[in-house]
Amino acid sequence: MNDLPTPDARGASVSGSAGARGTATAPTPAELRRWRQYLADERAEAQVYRELAQRRSGSEREILLALADAEGRHESHWFDLLGDAVGKPRPADFRTRMLAVLAKRFGSVFVLALMQRAEARSPYETDADATPAMAADERIHGEVVRALAARGRSRLSGTFRAAVFGANDGLVSNLALVLGIGATGVAPSVVLATGIAGLLAGALSMGAGEFVSVRSQRELLAASTPDPQAHTAVPRLDVDANELALVYRARGMSEPDALAKARDVFGGLTTSTAAIRIQRVGDAGITAPVLPSAGGADVADEHEEIGTAWQAALSSFCFFASGAIIPVLPYIFGLSGLAAVAVAAGLVGLALLGTGAVVGLLSGGPPLRRALRQLAIGFGAAAVTYVLGLAFGATVG
Incomplete structure (x- = not known):
């Protein structure tokens, strides 16, 4: 963790122990203790996010570093409020310190899940000394961490x-x-x-x-997979009867959309029919992988995430x-x-x-x-x- 900055580095507007609240009312000892604890906790949470960022790359790393910066802004608030009464650095609460250790050692989805709960426990919404923006930050931080944790959960096999x-x-x-x-x-x-x-x-x-x-699941999916050779029949279809439109309607398209799609396909016909692909439900607006023009090897690959029956049986x-x-x-x-x-x-x-x-x-x-x-x-x-x-x-x- 970084050392606490000096009061001068935070700005000359802070004066005495009254800090950012002004000189009218001096903070009580209980308030000072609470602010010092908040300061320690914010510094520790920022460190957790930095440790997690060390084990990530790309957008996840950038998001975690941005969260650490946000916790740094909260840290500045409490430092300014304390002013000259900041005192010696205090340890963060036990949960946050443990999260910092786990983040440094493992950096896993479990740490993110625990951080999600830590953000949800923020006391700022009921603390008059915390700004409304800080309370809103903590609530949004919880959603950001929830989304990152959801990514990790989805990656768990x-x-x-x-x-x-x-x-x-x-x-x-x-x-x-x-x-x-x-x-x-x-x-x-x-x-x-x-x-x-x-x-x-x-x-x-x-x-x-x-x-x-x-x-059974693989057999059902195989039965629902379009014939990879169906595209070869497209050039020989009766354009007037337009059987191709029936295919698109059966896959969920409305009649006008299906007719328009079929017209587009017929309009793009060339001597090279290998360029034509009859897609799955993706033709109705849902993204789906394109089937190969010949052979069926790629079709089996679509179901690889299910695993094989023998693998599932042995694992169970x-x-x-x-x-x-x-x-x-x-x-x-x-x-x-x-x-x-x-x-x-x-x-x-x-x-x-x-x-x-x-x-x-x-x-x-x-x-x-x-x-x-x-x-x-x-x-x-x-x-x-x-x-x-x-x-x-x-x-x-």
Whole structure:
């Protein structure tokens, strides 16, 4: 961070501890403490944006540096208000300092998501010593950071999201299964076998479901993809009947637009028909890639972002299994009874807090609240099966 500037550098109009408020009323000690804290927080937030900018390029870098400059203007306001009473530099609040550390080390979308929440917590709208422009700045900063974070979220691969949700499914379902069976009073070896069976059954089910889902999606998209050879028929169409206009109408164009589009195509016909392309919904005003004039290799590339069915199946299997193995670990290492239950619940609880926090960051929500919600849902499901296991165990006994 840069050193605090001297009062002279901020302008000679500032006079004494009254600062920018004038000499009529001297600030109270509580006001001075609050202004100094605001000053420290603004400097720290500016540093966070600079650290994030170091890991970006192009327009994102420029936007982050502009945000840092804006925080610098806010810093100037509090410095001018403090005047000679600026005192020694204070540390920023703990959250902002942690964000600065994370931005320097990682510079990820998660830091942007946390900065979005930090901007939303700005107290300037209710603080009479902050200008209306500063309060408006903070609100707009939150929207700017929200947009940058949304860019980052969109760049996160679907595989990453699948990892979080797949692992969470494994954690909750297998913890509930293991605790429910264990509560009946069966031998630890039976609980272990049940846990392993639940892991394999759940992971295979997830993998099979993803395989069918992705394969079906690709087949549906392939069925909706225009024939890449359809353009070869255009030169031989009856211009008067204008069948081409029907194609455009079927893809969403109004009748006058479809007729006009077809006339344009016929008007541009040359001996080189390879220049003609029948596009997808893009002809109705939606941007879409142009299909190749021959062959079908490029058509398959349009669906690459979906991934292959086998990739999806293997990923889902591994993600579910990575979560489902955790409740089984105590029994693998020979624990039994309440000790195994406590260890399994503790390990799963930590994992649920982690996945919940990640989900919160990805969705732009409060990470702690999402983590606690995830923990409550997971433990709630496990508690129900544990109580049922106790009931069934007592009945059998």
